[in-house]
Amino acid sequence: MVVRYLSGLVVAVACIFLVVPLLQAGDFHTSGSLACSDCHVMHYSETHLLSGASGPDPFLAPGGPFPYLLKTGQAQLCLACHDGRTDVPDVRGAHTGGHVRAAGQLNVLGDGPAVEGTGHTVGSNAAPPGGRWTNPGLACRHCHSTHGNAYYRNLVPNPGTATGKYVTYVTGTIYTGTAAVQQLAAAPMGAHYAAGNALYRQSVVGTTDFGLSEWCSGCHRDYHGPAGAGNMGGSPSGDTGTTPWLRHPTRDVTMAQGVTNRHVDATRWFSGLASRVPVVSPSGVIPGNANASDNQVFCGSCHKAHGSTNRKGLIFDDDATPVAEDGTLLRHTCQQCHYQ
Numbered sequence: 001m002v003v004r005y006l007s008g009l010v011v012a013v014a015c016i017f018l019v020v021p022l023l024q025a026g027d028f029h030t031s032g033s034l035a036c037s038d039c040h041v042m043h044y045s046e047t048h049l050l051s052g053a054s055g056p057d058p059f060l061a062p063g064g065p066f067p068y069l070l071k072t073g074q075a076q077l078c079l080a081c082h083d084g085r086t087d088v089p090d091v092r093g094a095h096t097g098g099h100v101r102a103a104g105q106l107n108v109l110g111d112g113p114a115v116e117g118t119g120h121t122v123g124s125n126a127a128p129p130g131g132r133w134t135n136p137g138l139a140c141r142h143c144h145s146t147h148g149n150a151y152y153r154n155l156v157p158n159p160g161t162a163t164g165k166y167v168t169y170v171t172g173t174i175y176t177g178t179a180a181v182q183q184l185a186a187a188p189m190g191a192h193y194a195a196g197n198a199l200y201r202q203s204v205v206g207t208t209d210f211g212l213s214e215w216c217s218g219c220h221r222d223y224h225g226p227a228g229a230g231n232m233g234g235s236p237s238g239d240t241g242t243t244p245w246l247r248h249p250t251r252d253v254t255m256a257q258g259v260t261n262r263h264v265d266a267t268r269w270f271s272g273l274a275s276r277v278p279v280v281s282p283s284g285v286i287p288g289n290a291n292a293s294d295n296q297v298f299c300g301s302c303h304k305a306h307g308s309t310n311r312k313g314l315i316f317d318d319d320a321t322p323v324a325e326d327g328t329l330l331r332h333t334c335q336q337c338h339y340q
Helices: 074-081 211-216 255-260 330-334
Strands: none
């Protein structure tokens, strides 16, 4: 997750910010990877910078001082580094760096309706679709821990109104036979943050829900739940006439079940597609075979976490080409499973 995931801020002096959690053991935005003065300023006045150069500090914005001794507003401070630079992930607009950016691109309130409809809008006060969480303007910190943590892409536990929701990153084998084996953070940070190392299916071994989709439901709760739930409808065995699907399943229906209940065209997903949208696979076998495939659709199968160049942050992928996400129509994605 993707889904160019954001970053945040670094604490200035721990004893001052009693309302801010202590630095965590993450790969980025920790005491070892940033200087406090990159984001914080003691007196909202710097004529001479720590480097010895003369001011003014380019990050010190007008209108301060700002809460938590920040140099500018929270979202603006994140984008000061994460917009247009190549040495850190660029999370807005065209991708300018070589970092893994599975989440796509954000937009910012004021970009205009055509752009603001393409994904998460920084600064927006609107309630999230399918959710009832209210916020004082969507900011990076609502999804990412500003001072680093042990979770995938520094994703915060319990976004929105959630409880018990977090997504780990893993390395190596996730499952061995019937035993669930989770191997945490033992490889270099580049491996941690590769999209393929997100433990999508389960937030942590031993739980029964489905990782990143469940995490997203902290804000978009109506879009996630078990088959047969009031907000989802349906059943793994297919529509029964009395319980039709109300929303696309994101949790407990596999591709093999989809073939059986005739929602998935076996001749398509299980053929030699040149590219595929992401899916959950506890076994790591994609696509597998039509009789036993554990592949499951999740939020990231159709949407980029930050957004895309398409409406609603949708992924368009022409599966006839090896280049991912190069489709021009929504049906290019739909037809990877529903080709008939």
